[in-house]
Amino acid sequence: MAALGKARFLLQHKCSVYKLSGCRYFSVQSVRHSESKSPVGFIGLGNMGGPMAKNLIKNGYSVTVFDVSEQSKEDLRKAGANVVSSPAAVASEVDTIVTMLPSNPHVIEVYTGKSGILSTVKPGSLLIDSSTIDPMVSIDMAEQCSKKNATFMDAPVSGGVLAAASGALTFMVGGPASEFPAAKIILENMGKNVIHCGGVGTGEAAKVCNNMMLAISMIGASETMNMGIKLGLEPKVLKDVLCTSSARCWSLDTYNPVPGVLEGVPSSKDYQGGFATELMVKDLGLAQNVATTLKSPTPLGSLAHQIYRVMCNKGYARKDFSSAYMFLQDEKEEK
Known part of the structure; x- marks a missing residue:
């Protein structure tokens, strides 16, 4: 119950300093490239993620992708994406990554697993998770990313497959206000509404x-x-x-x-x-x-x-x- 109480506090907290498990961590100030068309990574190419990644390509981005489905990877390869062998391989090539995964365990594995993003993530990277998961998992991922000097933001979507294909999604973003403009530049290529809801976890809420x-x-x-x-x-x-x-x-x-x-x-x-x-x-x-x-x-x-x-x-x-x-x-x- 104490942990859930902390979660509630964190979801309401608007500052860039968060308290987790007795420790403090600060939102990472990014050292990413300033140009808007910097390469982007995308992990999770299902009914929603596939069209979202394609919209990044259509809008001029170089996109490096990974998915467990060979068919999904081949589909994105044909669309012009660079296909790699693991989440770690994605993180080693780019410093902005979007993930779109089915559930809590998938997110945890993709970020913290043996071949996960955090095994090779570059300092200053921006990691945007568009999965729909428990807000507490988002908060935990943010803490893990912060230890690697990377910023995690939750940005689940609404609109369904038609909006994903047409680039008309709504993004509900949780994370440091200082990083929201950088995230918005990427997300606007896949959606028509990008709303900052507050600190990490509020997008999921x-x-x-x-x-x-x-x-x-x-x-x-x-x-x-x-x-x-x-x-x-x-x-x-x-x-x-x-x-x-x-x-x-x-x-x-x-x-x-x-x-x-x-x-x-x-x-x-x-x-x-x-x-x-x-x-x-x-x-x-x-x-x-x-x-x-x-x-x-x-x-x-x-x-x-x-x-x-x-x-x-x-x-x-x-x-x-x-x-x-x-x-x-x-x-x-x-x-």
Whole structure:
């Protein structure tokens, strides 16, 4: 509990000096190159990371990449990236790195593992993590990076695969204010909104809140579209009505869960790609852990967590989380 209390303090702290486990560390003043097109490293080339790295290349950056998937690496090689064999190899070549990884253990391994970033990181490097993880892990990574004279910032994203591909993501950034301008220069090539939320961990705090709201709204959108269609409304007409009325939300107008209503979204591609249900379960688990620690009531967040966990057990784990619509259809057929 003492550690969680420290975490809460750190998330609220706005200065560049942080207290962790009885020690003090200061934000590193970078000695990176001043030119905006300095080489960038990118680790984690999945549904989100791959398009993000490609946007850096499209915007004129030399990008060095690594991923455990050979196919993902080859895809980026064809796009013009320099592919290397490990996170350590990335860190040995560049002094600005973006990571986009699935969960806490992946981030810890990529940064602190035997072939991790910190084994070869250059002093003064800027390390930007866009994974969605526990804020406490971000705080710990920042401490580990500081021991290597490198700056760690958490910068999770919102917008989904379409925004990742079009460069329209929103970045929620936590870290030293003095380093935010340098991070923003890089992130603006992959997103249209880059928001400094405060100290290390506050970006993740904002993302946990965002994804809990998103999970709840997607279930609501799925229930509403399902009921309206059963009432005889044509799906696209119902979407147009809802999206020009007080029910309008991102889950309806940008990422509609009903197949055929919008082009290019996962629901129109058999719920392939996008944000997997199992990852939404992971994010809702983070939210519930925070809610329990802070004694913050989240009845709808808790229910959404349960629904997506059931979906995973019913075969939807690897499908996009908007498959909640199909899950409701399946439940109807089973009754």
